Amino acid sequence: MNWLPLTLPDRYEHDGIEFVPLTPALLHADYAAVMRDIPMLRAWSGQDWPTPEFTAAENLLDLERHDREQRDRVALTYSVLLGGAVQGCIYVHPFEQAWRTRDLDPPVLAVGDVAVRGWLHDRPAVDLVQATLNFLSAPRFAFPRLWWQTNDHCPAQIDACERLGLTDELSVDGTDRRWLTRAAPENGTQL
Template structure:
């Protein structure tokens, strides 16, 4: 198989952290469950209004159980370990304030679909997060710029 058959090349070391002004990213995992659930479920309307989330697929209109959220986090962690998609918690200290997703496009797997959200009470962080992640993708990740789809802020 060629590198083109994989989301990221075999030799690429996937970043496990990005530190920005007022936030840091770390891989989303089961340890974030309670804080992640509280973050998005307390900001459903805000997340749905965030560029890149207008299709209504996520988040659901109502909060889900902690068990269902945990299953979603476990799936994201498996994707990360398998190098098929990468989800990061956006943290301020230990407080979950959002998420960043880097996945192959659903309709066009040659595209890189990137999305991010922050809690409603951290809305001012949305643009700086977008700008930092955009730079990070350009400087660190192995994706050609024309392949990246990330809704502008």
């Protein structure tokens, strides 16, 4: 499935939030960001990742997997930088696959839509969602529709979606939380 452009941007910046491809070259900076707030990331991911014992070597394996998925055009993963330091990450998948990465059966939706989820330290969730949607709304991507994926353990992200007019919602109850995606109304203007 050719859902990604042939050439992906090496860098995108919006309002002081910078996106660069997540590669093994960012190992130490990414590891520091991941280990900085384990409870936040576990609430966001809905998993027991990362554990307090998570090592840089394990993180390297994750980064190699993300880099391989991007090269194979399976997923798109960008580090999010503030002031040149890694402070978060975004993950983009075809809509159906985004749900499967959470071990959930996806709601039925048009082919070509994508879901993005992400996390960021030191800036409000609304800034991350806004910058991410600006980045992925660029003509180079030509996604039919962008959905922000989160869960009910991340109320700031849900509020950010509401503030940005992402009011169309599809949700699925997981084992311990409600997973949802939000998008601009289909006949509305995103951002």
